[in-house]
Amino acid sequence: MCMAEPNWLSEDEQRAWGAYRRMVLRVDAAIARDLTRDTGLSIPDYQVLAELSAAPDHQRRLSDLANGMQWSASRLSHHVSRMEQRGLVARVGCDEDARGAFVVLSEQGFDALKAAAPDHVVSVRHHLIDRLTPGQLAALSEIGQIVIAHFGESCPSPESSKQEVAAKN
Amino acid sequence: MCMAEPNWLSEDEQRAWGAYRRMVLRVDAAIARDLTRDTGLSIPDYQVLAELSAAPDHQRRLSDLANGMQWSASRLSHHVSRMEQRGLVARVGCDEDARGAFVVLSEQGFDALKAAAPDHVVSVRHHLIDRLTPGQLAALSEIGQIVIAHFGESCPSPESSKQEVAAKN
DNA sequence: GTGAAGTAGATGACGCGTCAAATAAAGAGT
């Protein structure tokens, strides 16, 4: 009953995994840095503002928004609090459901978004989109969609197959 | 004299950018969760341990390691402090250069890495690698490498072309 | 209705990562 040799990554797989990690590390850092430098907004700030600006009346229920953005409720609550303090959004209670609340885009928040958008697109293009051929862009879309889809329907994380990993050493 | 319309993302580009962001969000979260659940290590913990285990004498200069991992010196210093407290690594001074210091993998740290590695590979496979065909894997490698390369040689972030963005609104 | 679940959201503690500033030693130029 010996433990099977782990299914290590092949050369190619390692290369892909390494390239993925480094790409994400650099791209995210660069785009975040550009955005903050140019506008004082963080990426999460921008995302929230963008979502709200696309919503009817510039407002969404917290849970609804969290869901749509794939954020945890807690994360959104914390973040909205911070944004609220800076006057970018506001909370308003919900009439139908006294537990609930809406986040509303403020005048100032909308202005900040409009001011930020053009530079942000430039940055996203510069660091990612414009580096890739249309074919590569399509491949990236496809890869992303496949990977995301796997999370969609009740994808359980792999249970740890060993109960006492540390004990064996 | 007027401001040119921003070069917004096309449908395809938006799809790629959205897929990229969602993929990264979910993959990183899932792999991190698995690793922490199974082993009590964070991804950064794991990376540091892995780097050190591959180094001669299981030790590296802080600056050297930070460089190799594309981390800021500050980040590494903070992180090593936290890992040091948990007994995973240790700091030792450097003789040749009294400013410098080494991080050394501790017995315990090495054991933790050996215990974590197999499960971590399973997780990486499960959430990313095994979802993709060999062709897609190759595409991901290529995309990553192209994007990374752009950061390599003195790639400046796009300067903000407008000085007074906010003022115009 | 009354009580048990379930749901919406807030909160506190904690690890993480960034920037800016501090410390401190090495090296360069005079």
Added chain:
DNA sequence: ACTCTTTATTTGACGCGTCATCTACTTCAC
């Protein structure tokens, strides 16, 4: 030797995101 700059590392404050926990309202069953 003496300043000046550069390099190695640390530190503190702060924003971010997670988990676990808490509050409060709603819903459903009986």
